[in-house]
Amino acid sequence: MTKNEVSARVHRWLSYFYGAMLFFFVCIFMLASMDITAVWPAILGLGVFIAIHFFTSVGAQKKEFWARGVSIVLGILMLFAFPIGTILGCILLFNSNWNEG
Structure with a gap:
């Protein structure tokens, strides 16, 4: 597996993870009958992270x-997101030189 493919997979799985977080976040607020309008910034923030990671994974697959x-x-x-984020960040940085294969 080449370095850009590793980066693409990490970004793709992070977009799936953020999507699952968003789904459960909304479900918890809906089931608790809470006012979901108070958490729109968090919902939009997660949506932005999903989009960034997903489109980065597509670009990484194409070596953009x-x-x-x-x-x-x-x-x-x-x-800065210790411990899991640190591991994934190191993987992304280690695999950031796509020209070496």
């Missing part, structure tokens, strides 16, 4: 230059 830059930025930001 912009996707490499986004992947590096997201990898650096994920280093």
Whole structure:
């Protein structure tokens, strides 16, 4: 598996993970009959993370230059999310040089 494929898979699985979080987040608020309008910023934020990771995975699969830059930025930001984010951030940064194969 090439480095860009590893990056694409990590981003794709992160988009799935954020999608599952969004689904459960909305379900909890619906089942608890809480006012969901108070959490719209969190819902939109998760939606943005889903879109960023999904489109980055598509770009990484095609070895797009912009996707490499986004992947590096997201990898650096994920280093602060200890412990799982740190591991995934290191994987993204290690696999950020797609030209070496």
